[in-house]
Amino acid sequence: MKAVRYHSYGGSDVLIYEEADRPVAGEGEVVVLVAGTSYNDADSGLRAGLRQDLLPLAFPHIPGLDLAGVITEVGEGVPDWSVGDTVVALLPADAPGAAAEYVAAPAEALAPAPRTVDLADAAALPLVGLTAWQALFENADLKPGQSILINGAGSAVGGYAVQLAVQTGATVTATAGARSRDRIRSYGADRIVEYAVTPVVQVLAGQHFDVVLQLAPAGPEENARLVDLVADGGAFVSVTTPGPPDTGRGVRTVHVFARSDATQLAELVARVDAGELAIEVAERLPLVDLPAVHARAAGRFARIAELAAQVEGGDLAERLRADQAVVRAPAAAGELVGKTVLIPMSSASDTPRH
Structure with a gap:
């Protein structure tokens, strides 16, 4: 399958669109055909390694904390989900993410996807x-x-x-x-x-x-x-x-550091379907463009990182001083405004609409 991965911490240039092994469902997991993921500044923080003392990653790593997609395989010990179910989830930060055609996701993180929006757009919610x-x-x-x-x-x-x-x-x-x-x-x-x-x-x-x-x-x-x-x-x-x-x-x-909570996510989905909660998506791009999205967000992320280092000091400040390249904005990268959804090529033409 195709995925965006990085093999070391660094700036947006470490992100590579390449072949990766398709996952299989372990116990308590499902495999999901990814309809969409979305960019978050937390993805840049993980990629830059600014929190590696608290959350080290195994390389190569696939980013993408947000997931919307369709279950294609159900592992042992998963009684509540079936192949064909549409789902959303906030994935574990240190596990392979949703910037890929398929991802193995813990069943405990899943909530039913909204029925009233395009499935890919639901990735802007978790x-x-x-x-x-x-x-x-x-x-x-x-x-x-x-x-x-x-x-x-x-x-x-x-x-x-x-x-x-x-x-x-x-x-x-x-x-x-x-x-x-x-x-x-x-x-x-x-x-x-x-x-x-x-x-x-x-x-x-x-x-x-x-x-x-x-x-x-x-x-x-x-x-x-x-x-x-x-x-x-x-x-x-x-x-x-x-x-x-x-x-x-x-x-x-x-x-606040947000955590995955399937019950809360299901409540948010229910409000979306009831017309009480609007999902706002600024742009939809193919997954291959994810490195460019990280580059466009680099200026904003650098500002966040610098301010966090001022407030927190300690290891974060030392790490930022030691390697400014991980947060430097590439020349003429542009600016990222609003929520960006990334869609794998395998899902671009047939993303389900509810």
């Missing part, structure tokens, strides 16, 4: 959807009637976070740029703050929110200013760089 869900409900403990500021609402996670917060009955203030403003407003946000016009903390000075959800890359000083917008006893929850550990006023600071 990681960012679960990140939004877990940030809001497990970490922030968002309740009806509370107020929330979502900083970076135009991001892939932000779109889901706004929709979920609105459905919860929270009062939602969202920051967005010109490209995403109308989309975020259509999701029901009560107020849009255009961060490119006036700094967010200046616009919202003197206001307080039960929850501040940080989805934008930021350094220690900006995070501290956002923490000042949290009401006493509230929560500052960050998906990007962690907030200050000691805030006072009973404010909790939480740094």
Whole structure:
């Protein structure tokens, strides 16, 4: 089968579209014909090796955390799935990913795919959807009637976070740029703050929110200013760089690392099929273009990595200083905006539509 793999840590140039062995289903696994995967900045972090001390990879490695596809083989000990079922999943980060024609996936990670969107597009849901869900409900403990500021609402996670917060009955203030403003407003946000016009903390000075959800890359000083917008006893929850550990006023600071959860993913899928949750896909590209997608995302990823190193220091800062090439943006690579879905050639012409 064809797959995108890398044989060592490095920049986007280590990604190679090549032949790889087709997987077989082990115990507790299924094999899935991949309809689509999607790019996440977490894929770049793994490729660059910035977290190799916590999550070392075996090479060659196939990236692609998000999966949407059709089951073609069922292994031993999998009673709940059958050949032909359409599924979505967030795959284990240290296992072969979905940037391939086929992938072996743990059955425990699977949820039924949405019936109301193209199967390939469903790959834009798992990681960012679960990140939004877990940030809001497990970490922030968002309740009806509370107020929330979502900083970076135009991001892939932000779109889901706004929709979920609105459905919860929270009062939602969202920051967005010109490209995403109308989309975020259509999701029901009560107020849009255009961060490119006036700094967010200046616009919202003197206001307080039960929850501040940080989805934008930021350094220690900006995070501290956002923490000042949290009401006493509230929560500052960050998906990007962690907030200050000691805030006072009973404010909790939480740094979110999303995990696979099939039950939560199934709930997100149910909301998609009920017309309550929109999946936003900016572009669909053939899988062979995945190295170019990583290159286009390199500028944004480099900024995230540099800020994370400022905040966290330690091994991450040393690794980034030692090898800047892993996060350097190639010349004239362009820019990646919105959620990109990658489709293997074997699925490009016959991706199921529900």
